Amino acid sequence: MSEERPEGLEERLTHEIASEFQAELDHPLDEADWARIKQEVKARLRAELARRKAEAERATPKEAEEYFVRFSLNVRAQHFVLAVGVLLLIFTGLPIKFHESVWAKYFFHVISLELSRLLHRVGASLLIGVGIWHMLYLLTTEGRREFRELLPRPKDLFDFLQNIKYLLGLSHERPKFGRFSYIEKFDYWAVYWGMVIMIGSGLLLWFHNLALGLFPKYVLDIAREAHSDEALLATLAIVIWHWYNAHFNPSVFPMSTTIFTGKISKKRMMEEHPLEYEQVMASSPPAPLPAEGEEKAEAEQP
Amino acid sequence: MKRLIVLLGIMGSLIVSSWPSFSQRDPNARCLLECHGKPDFKREVVPGQFKSLYVDYEQLKVSVHKEKLCVDCHTDVTAIPHQRRPEQIHCLQCHYQGNVVGAPVRERPEKYKESVHGKAFERGDPNAPDCKSCHTVHAVRPPTDPLSPVYKANIPKTCGGCHIEIYTEYVESVHGQALRNNVLESAVCSDCHREHDLFPPDDPRSSLHPQNVANTCARCHSDVKIMERRGVPVKQVEAFKKSFHGIAIEFGILKSANCTSCHGYHKILSSRDPRSPIHPLNLAQTCGQCHPNASDNVARGRFHIIPSDPEAGIVFWVSQFFKWLTISVLIGLFLHIAIDLYGRFRRAGGTSHE
Numbered sequence: 030m031s032e033e034r035p036e037g038l039e040e041r042l043t044h045e046i047a048s049e050f051q052a053e054l055d056h057p058l059d060e061a062d063w064a065r066i067k068q069e070v071k072a073r074l075r076a077e078l079a080r081r082k083a084e085a086e087r088a089t090p091k092e093a094e095e096y097f098v099r100f101s102l103n104v105r106a107q108h109f110v111l112a113v114g115v116l117l118l119i120f121t122g123l124p125i126k127f128h129e130s131v132w133a134k135y136f137f138h139v140i141s142l143e144l145s146r147l148l149h150r151v152g153a154s155l156l157i158g159v160g161i162w163h164m165l166y167l168l169t170t171e172g173r174r175e176f177r178e179l180l181p182r183p184k185d186l187f188d189f190l191q192n193i194k195y196l197l198g199l200s201h202e203r204p205k206f207g208r209f210s211y212i213e214k215f216d217y218w219a220v221y222w223g224m225v226i227m228i229g230s231g232l233l234l235w236f237h238n239l240a241l242g243l244f245p246k247y248v249l250d251i252a253r254e255a256h257s258d259e260a261l262l263a264t265l266a267i268v269i270w271h272w273y274n275a276h277f278n279p280s281v282f283p284m285s286t287t288i289f290t291g292k293i294s295k296k297r298m299m300e301e302h303p304l305e306y307e308q309v310m311a312s313s314p315p316a317p318l319p320a321e322g323e324e325k326a327e328a329e330q331p
Numbered sequence: 332m333k334r335l336i337v338l339l340g341i342m343g344s345l346i347v348s349s350w351p352s353f354s355q356r357d358p359n360a361r362c363l364l365e366c367h368g369k370p371d372f373k374r375e376v377v378p379g380q381f382k383s384l385y386v387d388y389e390q391l392k393v394s395v396h397k398e399k400l401c402v403d404c405h406t407d408v409t410a411i412p413h414q415r416r417p418e419q420i421h422c423l424q425c426h427y428q429g430n431v432v433g434a435p436v437r438e439r440p441e442k443y444k445e446s447v448h449g450k451a452f453e454r455g456d457p458n459a460p461d462c463k464s465c466h467t468v469h470a471v472r473p474p475t476d477p478l479s480p481v482y483k484a485n486i487p488k489t490c491g492g493c494h495i496e497i498y499t500e501y502v503e504s505v506h507g508q509a510l511r512n513n514v515l516e517s518a519v520c521s522d523c524h525r526e527h528d529l530f531p532p533d534d535p536r537s538s539l540h541p542q543n544v545a546n547t548c549a550r551c552h553s554d555v556k557i558m559e560r561r562g563v564p565v566k567q568v569e570a571f572k573k574s575f576h577g578i579a580i581e582f583g584i585l586k587s588a589n590c591t592s593c594h595g596y597h598k599i600l601s602s603r604d605p606r607s608p609i610h611p612l613n614l615a616q617t618c619g620q621c622h623p624n625a626s627d628n629v630a631r632g633r634f635h636i637i638p639s640d641p642e643a644g645i646v647f648w649v650s651q652f653f654k655w656l657t658i659s660v661l662i663g664l665f666l667h668i669a670i671d672l673y674g675r676f677r678r679a680g681g682t683s684h685e
Contacts, residue, residue: 125578128578128581128582137582137583141582141583142578142579142582142583142584143584193667193670195674196670196671196673196674196675197673197674198674198677237622238622238623238624238625239624241618241622241624241625241626241628241629242624242625242626242628243628244628245628245631245632246628246629246630246631247631247633247644247645247646248632249632250632250633250636250643250645250646251645251646253575254638254646254649254650255649255653258649258650258653258654258657259653261657262653262656262657262660262661265657265661266660266661266664269661269664269665269668270664270667270668273668273671274668278671278672278675279675279676279679
């Protein structure tokens with residue numbers, strides 16, 4: 030079945046409706062009649078286009094959608110350990126910061142401070158572990174390549190300004206992001222700041238008996254304050270900023286599975302990382318068959 | 332007949348001059364006249380050993396019980412002179428909550444039965460104090476009366492009657508010294524140990540249970556008026572509760588330090604006193620009780636700091652840095668999210684999405 034183009038469809042509909050109207054009326058069509066006809070055409074046209082769109086979507090099964098591999102298994106595993114560690118640290122750390130609150134009292138009533146302390150140190154070990162893991166990862170070819178992509182560049186500043194303009198409607202041009210947008214780069218580098226503060230101060234507090242022999246008391250006081258304050262900043266940044274940009278924003282709400290499956294749809298790839306998309310398409314000609322590769326493989330539907 | 336009258340008159344004047352504190356019409360006169368009013372009235376407990384049964388009626392007449400009759404308390408005395416030895420009376424006959432005779436029950440004296448003293452008394456410990464050990468027998472005066480053994484300034488001596496060693500420690504302490512200088516708001520035994528509900532420190536009901544120590548000290552040390560008058564910092568308890576020690580105690584790690592772990596208890600001394608465990612030169616040893624590597628480093632820094640208070644020194648500045656960092660970063664992030672949402676919905680609701 031060959032679908033007619035919307036312009037042709039509009040013409041045909043106008044014709045049909047006009048003759049329907051004429052059949053019911055005993056006088057020639059006047060201006061008021063034409064206005065009603067136009068409205069009717071608009072409504073039918075909209076319904077017809079919506080129907081066609083839904084049909085087209087049904088015709089493309091989800092599994093056959095084109096996707097790219099955005100994150101390697103190594104990166105996904107790192108993120109997973111980091112996420113578990115950080116959540117564990119937040120859950121067992123915040124009740125200490127807000128120990129006067131009712132929920133903190135309830136929390137410690139249920140799991141006891143001793144167990145909470147132990148879990149906090151498990152979380153800390155995961156955090157330190159993934160930190161070391163990431164440093165080693167940066168020595169690998171893949172790690173070095175990803176790191177280069179994550180380095181801040183002047184383009185990020187321009188992208189940021191352009192994006193604000195675009196979002197405010199001051200410009201129609203959307204910034205073209207590469208593999209990592211300035212938002213993702215900010216998240217990546219913010220983790221360095223957080224890791225240095227939290228692990229540094231956390232180790233002093235964990236091994237306070239050792240630290241007391243080495244440093245003046247005020248160093249531990251500073252460590253405690255910094256640990257507590259940076260913890261809140263990091264928690265808010267993750268829960269509000271990171272989760273919004275990665276999961277809660279309207280285009281992927283309620284969550285994006287990319288960081289867990291590694292897959293990103295072609296549509297999102299083109300929208301969110303157009304430069305990377307262009308690069309990938311330029312460097313590797315579209316494979317005719319579903320290819321299984323480590324990086325940026327494509328699964329073409331037949 | 333005339334001689335008889337003269338004799339009676341002499342006798343009468345003798346009676347009046349020797350027992351001037353009660354009249355024949357005094358309802359207690361019958362107890363006093365022949366027996367308990369006589370200073371040498373006594374009973375032989377064991378052969379050769381006597382117990383005085385004299386009652387200093389003048390003392391009774393200025394006591395809180397001046398309106399009472401002897402038999403109001405000695406209720407088993409139904410005939411005078413009594414044939415049997417009266418039972419020991421108990422103050423709780425009247426001083427229980429809800430009594431109808433109007434006996435004051437300010438501190439719930441029945442708690443005494445649960446206290447260390449009450450338990451010891453129940454076990455039959457001959458040294459265990461009961462009500463009269465502190466309040467005396469017939470000369471009970473209100474705690475506001477400077478002559479009362481439970482008047483604040485007299486309490487250390489009253490308790491010290493049995494707890495002699497602790498008394499000698501206490502008088503050297505800042506609290507003991509202040510009390511000697513007539514500072515009545517200084518802490519005495521009962522301010523920390525309580526009066527009637529006096530429990531051992533491992534009892535959770537005790538005011539000196541590790542989880543309650545800070546609040547016990549806070550009764551005075553968080554009182555701005557008292558502390559300002561004495562020139563003592565007032566935020567120490569609040570700071571302790573925010574510290575790791577305070578939080579650990581709050582949630583049940585009782586081995587964590589409380590006020591007394593560092594400051595001592597009966598012999599609390601100023602940090603300027605070289606004998607004090609919190610004197611800078613002694614801090615390494617004091618902290619070392621729990622923290623094995625504690626060195627003189629522990630004296631380098633302020634104690635009892637509240638990060639939001641400028642007195643916290645460098646910690647205050649660290650806290651300020653993070654406060655403003657957090658505020659400015661979050662304003663930025665929120666703005667970006669708001670602009671992002673605005674942009675997305677504006678374009679979605681607009682003409683078409685390219």
